């Protein structure tokens with residue numbers, strides 16, 4: 249794992265005029281990390297409060313005198329002061345990511361109907377898995393625990409609830425004709441799409457929103473007819489493009505904005521008809537286009553990719569304000585220690601689309617919540633899993649339209665406000681308060697989650713950090729007829745369709761043996777139609793390998809303090825000077841273009 253250096257933290261403090269009040273040592277990595285003044289202000293803002301009487305507080309403080317300093321009572325409100333984290337930002341991110349399996353799907357049986365289902369839970373686990381179509385019906389009930397036992401750890405009780413309550417095969421909502429998708433909603437006619445929203449006819453895309461007709465892409469918003477792209481925004485008909493915004497009808501671009509009809513270019517702004525960064529007339533370009541082949545282009549100048557944003561530090565930030573220690577964010581304000589999301593406000597250590605939240609993984613349209621794993625429209629909830637449309641719940645799992653529940657059992661408002669502070673007092677004693685969920689609670693093995701994609705660990709390293717991992721592998725599917733990748737026709741699909749259309753029909757009945765992993769994979773009719781329409785070749789690699797290759801193309805996430813190659817000023821960049829011809833600061837970058 250890579251970690252942010254002390255000098256980068258200090259540089260941020262200087263730049264944002266944000267005082268470092270304390271240096272801490274991470275309990276997993278032993279790396280030093282700072283607590284900024286603004287962190288403390290934020291913790292104070294999101295500290296939970298409970299309406300209680302003076303009489304209750306007197307007894308409460310007497311009974312819990314050993315942990316009294318963690319509480320504050322003012323104006324009939326008991327506030328729990330949040331401690332600062334014990335893990336550095338990178339380890340905190342890995343702990344959140346270990347709860348998210350986006351793209352590992354398995355075949356299994358629904359425990360209720362015994363029908364075959366596709367699920368994110370691998371068959372080597374002992375959870376009760378149900379077909380997600382039962383989710384909105386009454387054929388199941390979440391496990392309840394009526395008696396809160398203060399002598400048992402809360403993580404242990406939660407584990408009992410998690411194993412006693414059905415888990416839905418996949419996390420999906422309001423999709424049409426899209427069975428093979430996960431953590432995806434509001435999408436139509438899509439296949440193998442993950443962590444996406446509002447898609448139409450998309451295949452093999454991940455972290456993709458408000459888009460249609462895209463194939464083999466990673467990280468994008470508002471794009472159409474794109475193929476094999478990584479981190480694009482508002483693009484149309486582009487192929488093999490990375491880090492581009494508002495580009496169209498182009499191929500093999502890197503870090504370009506407002507360009508159309510360009511081929512194999514980098515760092516261009518508002519250009520057209522360019523090949524290898526050289527300008528041509530429209531006629532010349534159109535004549536040359538069918539003969540062009542991509543060649544490695546010198547990506548020689550680059551700075552941090554921040555567009556239309558104010559007071560932001562880090563990389564891949566579009567339309568944001570006051571965000572730092574974040575990567576890949578769009579339309580956000582006052583966010584820190586988080587990665588790839590859209591439209592959030594005032595959040596820390598979160599992975600959400602919400603306001604005023606801390607330590608969340610997949611928590612949508614929620615307010616003032618903490619420690620949420622899959623939540624939707626929640627208010628003032630803490631330590632909740634898979635809950636929807638609920639307020640003031642604590643340690644709950646799979647509740648809908650509920651208020652004042654603890655361990656899925658109903659309490660009155662008064663009971664709730666008096667019981668939760670007592671539970672928190674015990675959690676403080678058990679050193680379980682204000683840490684994210686114990687990774688042992690995750691439904692998933694480390695090696696099938698986002699944590700593995702972004703912070704890869706060997707088996708030994710994962711076990712040393714107390715993560716669960718498994719050697720389970722899906723057995724190779726039995727295929728009747730297969731074809732080796734090298735025997736596929738090499739021409740572009742438009743040409744095959746014209747000359748030998750029967751080959752494209754035939755290929756639908758075969759599994760292709762992957763060039764790299766040798767695992768068989770199939771191509772669907774819809775994919776072939778896309779390749780024909782955009783005149784692309786047939787894929788020769790398994791979708792998992794294609795995804796891994798796209799992941800490797802994304803920018804790194806760790807910042808380094810370096811000097812601008814032009815003016816020599818200190819600057820932060822995710823790119824190291826020796827990996828590029830030139831790394832420039834924002835001012836010099838725009839001057840040179």
Ligand SMILES: [Zn+2]
Pocket residue numbers: 812813814815816817832833834835836837
């Ligand atoms: Zn400079």
